[in-house]
Amino acid sequence: MSDVIPQSVTVLGLGPMGRxxxxxxxxxxxxTTVWNRTPGRERELAARGAVWAPSxxxxxxxxxxxxxCVVNYDxxxxxLRRDAVAEALRGRTVVNLSADTPDRARxxxxxxxxxxxxxxxxxxxxQNTVIGTPAGVFLYSGPAGxxxxxxxxxxxxxxxxxxxGDEIGRAAAYDIALLDIFWTTMAGYAHALAVARAEGVTAGELAPFxxxxTQILPPIFTQTAAEFDTTDFTSSGTDNPLTSAASTLSHIAHTSESHGIDATLVRAAESLTHxxxxxGHGTDGFMRVAEVLGRGWKNSA
Structure with a gap:
């Protein structure tokens, strides 16, 4: 590989993130050498100095x-899984920043x-808009060397x-868990906006509150993570027990349904909480539900 230029990279996939x-x-x-399945996306990058490869x-x-960096592992x-490509890659390194599951990574x-x-x-x-700035965040897993x-x-x-870490699926596992937080939060926010509007509260009025x-969640995340890792859920339950959460969820579901707003998300959380x-965990904190989920809550006893 003596003919390979040091400090060079190839980028496969020129969607918004790849670009x-x-x-x-x-x-x-x-x-930087670039390739994309759909021709034409390389033009702006080529004008900036990228080398376009036809295959x-x-x-x-x-x-x-x-x-x-493409949409998924499919x-x-x-x-990538072509004989000619595999042969060209022999002795080289692939860093796959596409999103998918830990099993697909393995x-x-x-x-x-x-x-x-x-x-x-x-x-x-x-987001792609901050790539190249100090705000970018990248996770990797695989051989440390x-x-x-x-x-x-x-x-x-x-x-x-x-x-x-060395275990190849860890980056994808982090990605899945963090996206779980993001998209369930966004789904909850969308539901909240619908309920607020039904009660005469605009999204703009609700947004500051x-x-x-977001100011109170970071310490809650830290505290409840420690509880989950030690399976001691009593401390947060002292101030906010599961019985209180169940009551609140019931109020949200009732208000939603009184306006004809689907409450499936809330009812699911309420069902798990109950x-x-x-x-026997009514006096525990809410993260006890994560422990119950982990052992298959519908079959747990």
Whole structure:
């Protein structure tokens, strides 16, 4: 591989995030080769100095490090798991920043190992608009030595980079858990806006108070995480027991349904809370429900 130019990278996938990644590498002075399934998206990057490769095999052969960022692993498999591409990648490294499940990450890592390809899995925890700035957040998992080897190039993306361990599925596991928080929160906010409007409260009027919740959540996350890890849920239950949560959830569901607003999300949380109470945990804090969920709450006793 003596003919490979140091400090060079290939980016596969030129959607909004892929274009942001390639642009950040270019801005940092890294020789960047790009490829995309849909022709035409490379033009703006080529004007900035990127090298366009007409095929995946040619793209990955241009650099010791290939960064992949597409919609999911089905898309990754469609162009990466080809004989010509695998041969071109032999002895090189793939960092896959596409989003999918931990099991898919492990499967792709096994495929890579079988073809002599080094592999790191990763996740991007910020919007494409902040890539290349200190606000970017990147997570990685896989062999620590491999991560250290390519860290100088990855660091050119700016932002915070965290290696989570050798187990290849850990980055995807973090990604899934954090997106779980984000999207269930957004779903709850959407439901709250619908209920507020039905009661004559505009979204603009509610938003400042909703934003205030973000100030109290970080210490709650920290405290309840410690409770969950130690399975001691008594301290938070002293001030806010599950019985209180069940009552509040019932009020939300009743108000929603009185306006004809679907309360499936709230009723699900209410049902889980009541079930946890019936198991004898009514005086515990709310994170007891996470412990019950983890052991299959509908079958628990």
């Amino acid at each position: 942001a990644l390639a642009g950040a590498f270019l801005d940092a002075g890294v020789r 995946v095999a040619q793209a990955v052969a241009a650099s010791p490090l290939t960064v992949v 898309a990754v498999d469609s162009f 499967d792709l890592a096994n495929w890579a190992a079988g073809h002599g390809i080094s592999y790191l899995d990763g996740a991007i925890m910020t 491999l991560y250290s080897q390519h860290r100088p190039v990855l660091d050119r993306l700016n932002g915070t980079h965290t290696h989570l 909703a934003s205030g919740l 079930h946890t109470i019936t198991l």
